[in-house]
Amino acid sequence: MSRINIKAEQQYDCICMGRSCMDLYSNDPGVSFPEIKSFNAYVGGSPTNIAVGTSKLGLKTALLTAVGEDPVGDFVLNFLTQEKVDTRYIPTKPGRRTSCVILGIEPPDKFPLVYYRDNCADNALSIDDAAAVPLDETAVFVVTGTNLSRETSRSATLYAVEKARRGGAKVILDIDFRADQWPDVRYFGSAIRSLVPLLDIVIGTEDEINAVMRIESSDVGLSHSQVSDTRVDGDTGANALVLMDSGPEVVVVKLGQHGCRVYEKGGVVSTVPGFPVKIHNILGAGDAFAAGFICGIIRGWDVNKAARLGNACGAIVVTRHGCSSSMPTMDEVVAFAKDEAFNFA
Numbered sequence: 001m002s003r004i005n006i007k008a009e010q011q012y013d014c015i016c017m018g019r020s021c022m023d024l025y026s027n028d029p030g031v032s033f034p035e036i037k038s039f040n041a042y043v044g045g046s047p048t049n050i051a052v053g054t055s056k057l058g059l060k061t062a063l064l065t066a067v068g069e070d071p072v073g074d075f076v077l078n079f080l081t082q083e084k085v086d087t088r089y090i091p092t093k094p095g096r097r098t099s100c101v102i103l104g105i106e107p108p109d110k111f112p113l114v115y116y117r118d119n120c121a122d123n124a125l126s127i128d129d130a131a132a133v134p135l136d137e138t139a140v141f142v143v144t145g146t147n148l149s150r151e152t153s154r155s156a157t158l159y160a161v162e163k164a165r166r167g168g169a170k171v172i173l174d175i176d177f178r179a180d181q182w183p184d185v186r187y188f189g190s191a192i193r194s195l196v197p198l199l200d201i202v203i204g205t206e207d208e209i210n211a212v213m214r215i216e217s218s219d220v221g222l223s224h225s226q227v228s229d230t231r232v233d234g235d236t237g238a239n240a241l242v243l244m245d246s247g248p249e250v251v252v253v254k255l256g257q258h259g260c261r262v263y264e265k266g267g268v269v270s271t272v273p274g275f276p277v278k279i280h281n282i283l284g285a286g287d288a289f290a291a292g293f294i295c296g297i298i299r300g301w302d303v304n305k306a307a308r309l310g311n312a313c314g315a316i317v318v319t320r321h322g323c324s325s326s327m328p329t330m331d332e333v334v335a336f337a338k339d340e341a342f343n344f345a
Helices: 046-056 071-082 127-131 145-149 153-166 185-198 206-212 224-228 236-245 285-298 303-317 330-339
Strands: 012-017 021-026 039-044 061-064 099-103 113-116 138-144 170-174 201-205 250-254 260-264 268-272
Touching: 012 046, 012 153, 012 285, 021 071, 039 046, 039 071, 046 061, 046 071, 046 138, 046 170, 046 285, 127 153, 138 145, 138 153, 138 285, 145 153, 145 185, 153 170, 153 185, 170 185, 170 285, 185 206, 201 206, 201 285, 206 236, 206 250, 236 250, 236 260, 250 285, 250 303, 260 303, 268 303, 285 303, 303 330
Parallel strands: 012 061, 012 138, 021 099, 138 170, 170 201, 201 250
Antiparallel strands: 021 039, 099 113, 250 260, 260 268
């Protein structure tokens, strides 16, 4: 069980880059999507959720995303400010819209998503936007796979990763495979594999790890909704090791209620158990895991203890309604883990 060497005394503990949106969550759990009567509004997007999660855990966090000249963008920025996420590097993109996601809740295993990302602002992030961020003054830089699905966000992300690495930051990829944002899985895999040599840590589900290594695709020609439901089979362990051979020190495979599996350089593989809870809504749990894991490694913990913190954060979020608004504080995690006979204090 190794520790990740993190730069000390930086302006930021963590900077995240990528998509942001308004999330509309069904207020009718268990009701099919066509019969939903009302929604609650939250702020979402994987890197945005991670930024909020790390901030609530006590880290100095900034976010690089983009919003449109619209009230939805104002909603996003207002929430981030309330959660003490530094928003000074978030540009407004004239002629673009802040994106939106609508979510159904049918536990335990059905959570349909509808994305509205046509002409969205964060896809227009530019190299100039990335250059304005002090990426040489952060301990950790977090990007997500959806960043690479469109230009100019793709080039801006590659530039930002290079800049962060030159400055000594540890670069973390949350794979964030949203199939309906890609023509098919081959485009996704090729884009992510081009980034892997520049990464220190990769985090993803089994499906996401396998999707990265997928060369052939049976998904060509499927509709967006069909592709979104497609599972990507493969030998997850073998694929994780191949990814690690290309550069990363650690690959973390999220296993839902079963916790996660951590692969380290040198062949060390550990299974880190989850926390048993009653599931209300799984959406956002993976982002909460990433926030907890990042917090752990910045605190100097070994990767297994950091992953255990991630599991605890994810377990708390699945018992709640929203994503970013449901991210726990460290006091909440400590109280929860004590009930499970585990000490993070």
